[in-house]
Amino acid sequence: MNAALAAIVKRDLKLALRAGGGAGIGVIFFLAVVTIVPFAVGPDLPLLKRIGAAVLWIGALLASLLGLERIFAADHEDGSLDLLFLAPAPLVLTAAAKALAHWIATGLPLVVMAPVLGLMLGIDPRALAAVTATLLAGTPAVTFIGLIAGALAVTLPRSGLLVAVLVLPLAIPLLIFGVAATDAAVTNEVPFGAPFRLLCAISLFFFVLGPIAAAAALRHARE
Amino acid sequence: MTASPPALRSRSRPDNQALLSRSDLASPHRFLSLARVLVPTFAALALVLTGLGLVLGFRAPPDYQQGETVRIMYIHVPAAWISLAAYTLMAVASLGTLVWRHPLADVAAKTAAPIGAAFCLLCLVTGALWGRPMWGAYWVWDPRLTSELVLFLLYLGVIALWNAIEDAGRAGRAAAILTLVGFINVPIVKFSVEWWSSLHQGASVFRPGGPAIHPSILWPLMISAAGFTALFFALHVAAMRNEILRRRLRTLGILAAAEADVR
Numbered sequence: 040m041n042a043a044l045a046a047i048v049k050r051d052l053k054l055a056l057r058a059g060g061g062a063g064i065g066v067i068f069f070l071a072v073v074t075i076v077p078f079a080v081g082p083d084l085p086l087l088k089r090i091g092a093a094v095l096w097i098g099a100l101l102a103s104l105l106g107l108e109r110i111f112a113a114d115h116e117d118g119s120l121d122l123l124f125l126a127p128a129p130l131v132l133t134a135a136a137k138a139l140a141h142w143i144a145t146g147l148p149l150v151v152m153a154p155v156l157g158l159m160l161g162i163d164p165r166a167l168a169a170v171t172a173t174l175l176a177g178t179p180a181v182t183f184i185g186l187i188a189g190a191l192a193v194t195l196p197r198s199g200l201l202v203a204v205l206v207l208p209l210a211i212p213l214l215i216f217g218v219a220a221t222d223a224a225v226t227n228e229v230p231f232g233a234p235f236r237l238l239c240a241i242s243l244f245f246f247v248l249g250p251i252a253a254a255a256a257l258r259h260a261r262e
Numbered sequence: 263m264t265a266s267p268p269a270l271r272s273r274s275r276p277d278n279q280a281l282l283s284r285s286d287l288a289s290p291h292r293f294l295s296l297a298r299v300l301v302p303t304f305a306a307l308a309l310v311l312t313g314l315g316l317v318l319g320f321r322a323p324p325d326y327q328q329g330e331t332v333r334i335m336y337i338h339v340p341a342a343w344i345s346l347a348a349y350t351l352m353a354v355a356s357l358g359t360l361v362w363r364h365p366l367a368d369v370a371a372k373t374a375a376p377i378g379a380a381f382c383l384l385c386l387v388t389g390a391l392w393g394r395p396m397w398g399a400y401w402v403w404d405p406r407l408t409s410e411l412v413l414f415l416l417y418l419g420v421i422a423l424w425n426a427i428e429d430a431g432r433a434g435r436a437a438a439i440l441t442l443v444g445f446i447n448v449p450i451v452k453f454s455v456e457w458w459s460s461l462h463q464g465a466s467v468f469r470p471g472g473p474a475i476h477p478s479i480l481w482p483l484m485i486s487a488a489g490f491t492a493l494f495f496a497l498h499v500a501a502m503r504n505e506i507l508r509r510r511l512r513t514l515g516i517l518a519a520a521e522a523d524v525r
Contacts, residue, residue: 187443191423191436201426205440208415208447211408252443259360259435 043128044136051140054113061109062144065102066152072098073156084161091160092170092221096214098156099149099174100181100207107185108202110141111193111257120193120257130257135250138179138186146178169224169231173217173238180242183249184209190253193260212241289365290506297503304496308489315486322482331395336482338388339467340490341381345413346448348378348494352420353445356438366502368434369509371441372424373501377494379417386410397461405454406462413451416444430509 055062076094080086087094114120123133153174157167188205192198216238224231315336325332352374358367389407390400401407420437427433455464466474473480 187439191440192426194432195426198426201422204415204422205419208412208419209443211412248443252439255360256436256439259439260432262432262435 040128040132043126044132047123047126047128047133047136048140048143051137052144055140055144061106062148065105065145066148068105069098069102069149069152070156072101073159076160088161088163091157091162092166092225093218094160095153095157095162095170095174096177096217096221099153099178100210100214102149103146103178103181104185104203104206106141106145107182107189107206108192108195108198110137110186110189111253112189112195112198115193124257124261130254131250134186134190134253134257135183135246138183138249138253141186142179142182146182149178150174163225166221166225169221170217173220173235176235176239176242177213177217180213180245180249181206181210183242183245186249186253187256190256190260193257213238216241290369293366294503294506297499300499301496301503304492304499308493308496311485311489311492313489315482315489318482319486322478325479328396331392332479334388334392335479336486338385338392339483340487341385341388342410343487344490344494345378345382345385345410346451347491348374348381348498349413349417349441349445349448352378352441353448356441359434359438360442366506368430368438369502369505370498371438372434373505374498375417375420375424375437377497377501379414379421381490381494382410382414382417386414402461404461405458406451409447409451409454412447416447420444 073094076090077087080090111120114123124130126133128136150171153171154167157170162170185202185206188202191205192202195201216234219234220231220238223229223234319333319336322333324330352371355367355371355374358364359371386407389410393402394400420441423437423440424433427436455462467480467483475483
């Protein structure tokens with residue numbers, strides 16, 4: 040079973056990184072979102088420094104939405120989704136493996152890029168470390184929420200916008216505690232650990248709920 | 263699909279339980295005859311109770327702090343309750359779709375969504391109108407307000423999913439899963455005023471130690487809430503009836519087209 044799951048992760052990573060996979064586009068989009076903010080609010084470094092963590096979170100959240108609608112739709116189109124149903128691993132774990140591969144290909148590069156973009160916004164090193172840690176804990180959960188939406192929209196031809204509309208309300212708690220933890224690291228009014236642990240708890244919750252709901256949605260879509 | 267022995271068993275059940283059987287084809291038919299009685303009854307109840315609640319609300323004394331603006335509450339609070347109750351009804355109906363496969367469950371879930379969204383919007387708008395004179399702002403980013411806004415977004419998401427999938431059965435099951443996932447937000451709305459420091463009032467009616475509202479204001483509120491509940495059910499049963507008829511028309515249309523094709 041572990042071999043089957045590892046094979047799924049490896050296959051999805053290969054597909055994402057090769058031509059047409061679109062793994063790098065999320066990072067470019069992240070860069071573009073962060074770039075347009077100083078045009079909108081003015082190149083005022085003290086202001087950008089204050090809202091920088093929030094800008095990084097919004098950019099990463101929006102970039103994480105890209106490609107979620109393709110998680111299962113591509114497999115549905117070429118028929119490999121039927122084979123995944125027959126695979127030795129339970130469908131719930133197969134779905135989790137696909138989400139993991141999707142996050143490694145699209146989410147992890149965002150986390151790696153965040154400190155670089157943070158420098159452009161003038162965020163100080165302490166806050167930069169905090170925002171990177173919260174993104175590392177939070178962006179996988181966005182992918183796992185998106186797994187549900189991707190499974191619900193598996194048979195739809197143009198579902199990118201629908202998936203975004205379904206995912207964003209559910210991702211709000213992650214944004215709240217992600218930004219709260221970063222603020223805590225800067226102001227020291229509350230310890231960094233308190234909101235950060237809540238963020239991790241919400242992430243863990245969606246790691247469980249996401250694959251279960253996605254597997255149920257896929258089974259019902261086949262009927 | 264799983265085997266269905268319970269459905270076969272239900273054929274021998276007494277008549278009054280037939281509505282609850284899993285895939286009894288008579289069930290939508292029975293519902294339609296029931297709706298002929300329920301819709302006018304609920305509509306009449308809604309008219310009388312809401313009217314009475316509003317009249318009593320206008321004759322109730324003004325609040326010692328809020329003055330006349332307290333009267334917005336007779337609409338705002340029942341609308342908020344219904345917005346939560348309608349989503350809860352949708353979640354139960356979603357279980358009915360996924361677990362018991364009741365033929366009316368997805369009709370109930372689908373038709374409750376726009377009505378619940380309307381009550382949710384009514385709650386947000388009346389709250390904003392009250393907030394301007396009382397808090398000095400139409401909107402504040404407060405836990406209760408924000409979670410109610412998220413509830414509105416979830417309603418819109420469910421409606422969007424229903425509209426995105428053409429096949430009714432498939433759309434129903436997808437929307438059911440989304441509704442159940444989104445149900446996490448309902449307790450968050452309910453307890454937001456207790457978990458976080460909120461500008462919004464805490465629970466004042468259903469709380470340990472009895473209501474914290476004077477009877478002269480509480481009574482019109484409860485009557486108005488009963489009226490809003492009747493209004494919701496009148497609209498919901500009527501919408502369910504329309505949806506059943508709409509699906510029948512669609513099936514008849516497909517059958518007629520198939521017949522014409524054979525000829």
